[in-house]
Amino acid sequence: MKRISIIILAALSLTAGPAMAEVTIDGFLQTLYGGRIDESNPTATEQTASETRMQLRAEHYGDGVEFFGRLDFVYDGADSSRYDWELREGYMKFRLGRRFDFKVGRQILTWGTGDLIFINDVFAKDYRSFFIGRDDQYLKAPQNAIRADFYSGLGALSLVWTPRFEPNRLPTGRRLSYFNGVEIVGEGSFFNPPTPEAKFENSELAMRLNRRIGSFATSLYFYKGFYKNPLGVVMVDETMMPVYPKLNVYGASIRGPIAGGIIWIEGGYFDSREDLNGDDPMMPNSSLTGLAGFERQIATNLTANLQWQVDMISDWDTYKAQREAAGSFVRDEIRHLLTSRVTRLMYDELVNLSLFVFYSPTDEDGYFRGSVSYKYTDELELALGVNIFEGKNQATEFGQFEKNDNVYLKLTYGF
Amino acid sequence: MRNLTLITMMLALLLATGAVFGQNANEIMKKSHMAYYYAGDDGIAEVTMRITDKRGKERIKEFTMLRMDESDGGSQKYYTYFRKPSDVSRLTFMVHKSPDGNDQRWIYIPSIDLVKPISADDKNSSFVGSHFSYEDVSGRHWTEDKHTMLSDSTIDGRGVFVIESVPIEDDKSLARKVSYIDKENYLPLLEEYYNKKGKLERLFKAGKIEEIDGFTTMTTRSMENLKKKGKTIIEFSSIRYNVGLKSDFFTERYLKNPPRQFIK
Numbered sequence: 001m002k003r004i005s006i007i008i009l010a011a012l013s014l015t016a017g018p019a020m021a022e023v024t025i026d027g028f029l030q031t032l033y034g035g036r037i038d039e040s041n042p043t044a045t046e047q048t049a050s051e052t053r054m055q056l057r058a059e060h061y062g063d064g065v066e067f068f069g070r071l072d073f074v075y076d077g078a079d080s081s082r083y084d085w086e087l088r089e090g091y092m093k094f095r096l097g098r099r100f101d102f103k104v105g106r107q108i109l110t111w112g113t114g115d116l117i118f119i120n121d122v123f124a125k126d127y128r129s130f131f132i133g134r135d136d137q138y139l140k141a142p143q144n145a146i147r148a149d150f151y152s153g154l155g156a157l158s159l160v161w162t163p164r165f166e167p168n169r170l171p172t173g174r175r176l177s178y179f180n181g182v183e184i185v186g187e188g189s190f191f192n193p194p195t196p197e198a199k200f201e202n203s204e205l206a207m208r209l210n211r212r213i214g215s216f217a218t219s220l221y222f223y224k225g226f227y228k229n230p231l232g233v234v235m236v237d238e239t240m241m242p243v244y245p246k247l248n249v250y251g252a253s254i255r256g257p258i259a260g261g262i263i264w265i266e267g268g269y270f271d272s273r274e275d276l277n278g279d280d281p282m283m284p285n286s287s288l289t290g291l292a293g294f295e296r297q298i299a300t301n302l303t304a305n306l307q308w309q310v311d312m313i314s315d316w317d318t319y320k321a322q323r324e325a326a327g328s329f330v331r332d333e334i335r336h337l338l339t340s341r342v343t344r345l346m347y348d349e350l351v352n353l354s355l356f357v358f359y360s361p362t363d364e365d366g367y368f369r370g371s372v373s374y375k376y377t378d379e380l381e382l383a384l385g386v387n388i389f390e391g392k393n394q395a396t397e398f399g400q401f402e403k404n405d406n407v408y409l410k411l412t413y414g415f
Numbered sequence: 416m417r418n419l420t421l422i423t424m425m426l427a428l429l430l431a432t433g434a435v436f437g438q439n440a441n442e443i444m445k446k447s448h449m450a451y452y453y454a455g456d457d458g459i460a461e462v463t464m465r466i467t468d469k470r471g472k473e474r475i476k477e478f479t480m481l482r483m484d485e486s487d488g489g490s491q492k493y494y495t496y497f498r499k500p501s502d503v504s505r506l507t508f509m510v511h512k513s514p515d516g517n518d519q520r521w522i523y524i525p526s527i528d529l530v531k532p533i534s535a536d537d538k539n540s541s542f543v544g545s546h547f548s549y550e551d552v553s554g555r556h557w558t559e560d561k562h563t564m565l566s567d568s569t570i571d572g573r574g575v576f577v578i579e580s581v582p583i584e585d586d587k588s589l590a591r592k593v594s595y596i597d598k599e600n601y602l603p604l605l606e607e608y609y610n611k612k613g614k615l616e617r618l619f620k621a622g623k624i625e626e627i628d629g630f631t632t633m634t635t636r637s638m639e640n641l642k643k644k645g646k647t648i649i650e651f652s653s654i655r656y657n658v659g660l661k662s663d664f665f666t667e668r669y670l671k672n673p674p675r676q677f678i679k
Contacts, residue, residue, distance in 0.1 A: 026501050061675050093672065101672060110528040137526035151668055210667070215519055257519060261534040296534045303534070348468060348645065349544035378474050378500035414501030
């Protein structure tokens with residue numbers, strides 16, 4: 001018996017040895033508990049989060065090809081569908097010749113220069129996660145995409161093709177309330193607008209040309225797809241249904257070192273393809289938006305940044321007349337948004353204090369994110385955080401979430 | 416006449432030795448810098464950092480480090496691929512270091528696919544939470560200090576030059592550094608960092624020194640912070656020199672796609 005097992009083992013090791021290359025597996029286990037502060041929030045649950053999550057990461061690379069998988073399993077006590085899982089990432093990476101890189105599969109995509117302000121980054125965001133204290137990585141929702149990067153003397157040309165439109169994940173009313181055009185709603189107003197049909201013409205295309213000029217990184221961007229938020233409305237059987245209107249974005253950015261810090265400037269034109277003249281009250285008007293930011297270390301272990309965004313809506317007069325006639329909120333023609341992030345590291349970088357503020361003087365609303373985390377050991381991290389929304393008007397970007405103020409506690413064990 | 420010749424000769428000799436002595440400290444620090452930070456044209460190593468705080472709690476960081484010299488004693492490029500702890504695994508970090516002090520740093524966070532340049536103004540910041548600063552890891556250029564030879568001494572039976580270095584431009588925390596440089600291989604065996612109050616604040620000690628690919632290499636070293644009462648030990652393993660790293664590897668393309676022929 002013993003001999004047989006030895007033979008089997010030997011045979012296994014012979015066959016499996018060189019062929020069975022190493023797959024690395026790691027990940028984390030995380031619990032997140034959060035509760036709303038505002039009792040008047042019309043959501044179904046008082047718990048903004050009550051979940052245990054296990055993320056498994058698997059990685060393998062062979063000759064010139066790489067595989068990476070990131071799989072989340074969640075028990076979610078604050079939701080009705082209790083067990084959930086998501087393939088956050090699952091892609092292959094390979095190189096064709098010397099100039100082409102490919103990344104194919106489910107992936108997280110980011111570009112552009114803004115800090116939590118996205119202009120040319122028209123990739124899916126998950127605000128449901130962002131507003132309740134999940135890790136930063138959950139702000140980005142994965143897209144099933146094919147990404148090709150071409151490197152030449154001119155710079156790097158990146159092309160991302162997402163065959164099936166991937167929208168932003170917005171509050172649904174279940175645990176985070178939102179403004180439905182009339183009032184702030186929660187329970188019973190489950191919000192799930194239909195996405196564009198699965199046709200090739202409805203796929204998303206994002207492009208970037210990136211080139212270094214001296215120590216500055218400059219980029220040109222193009223996007224063809226849809227607004228990631230359902231900003232349009234169509235009438236179906238006499239009822240209004242939110243939809244994702246067609247969108248093109250053209251933009252540019254520059255980022256680099258200056259005055260002991262980093263400066264970034266980005267601009268983009270949001271071309272609303274279903275409202276070219278800005279006269280359709282059911283569709284969003286085009287807009288021109290730009291931002292400038294600066295970040296620097298202001299003391300050892302203390303970093304701060306400032307951003308200023310200006311957003312100008314086209315055909316504002318028409319827009320204003322239509323909105324006023326409908327008795328809706330009228331935004332300013334030029335909207336300003338200021339943000340600031342302050343990060344303080346303490347006790348040998350074991351404690352991280354982070355503050356982020358959005359404030360719009362024109363919309364008169366704001367959003368404050370604060371958190372403190374402590375790395376108790378290399379594996380265990382404890383975090384406490386708060387999300388506060390303020391707004392004078394319930395129709396503004398942050399004002400609509402004003403009842404969603406919450407606090408959370410998060411424990412993470414990495415392995 | 417003969418006397419005059421003799422006096423001239425002696426004077427010349429005196430001047431010459433004087434010049435030699437004056438240059439000596441500077442020359443030694445340059446040689447030391449070259450031996451310590453510029454061995455070979457490039458290099459790769461697996462690095463383990465053991466960080467102990469004042470309560471004796473230990474934290475471990477593991478990463479792969481790639482270095483390439485653009486020119487000897489000149490610009491350098493560094494690439495770091497983190498392995499441990501788990502929350503930073505696969506994160507990459509890149510530095511373009513220039514002797515004029517205008518360094519550029521980037522970080523890539525794979526979980527959000529984010530490339531971010533980092534403002535690199537403060538060189539005294541801790542390197543990944545350790546007791547080594549950024550400057551300790553990639554080197555403070557010898558021309559930034561005024562060096563003076565203090566004496567000769569021995570450490571563990573090895574002859575050393577004892578040299579004092581004072582920052583030419585006022586430095587926030589460092590008033591002076593005393594280095595004990597090995598007379599044979601020019602590696603720093605001991606460094607004492609004094610703060611503005613004249614107190615010894617940090618203490619660097621060389622550990623194991625080995626011959627690798629023909630280069631005398633310090634494979635372990637430690638930095639103790641006497642004020643914070645903490646200590647970091649760095650161990651280098653799987654060291655290779657002159658592996659043929661290209662400038663291309665130190666760009667955004669490779670920051671996002673680690674060169675797998677070197678980073679396994």
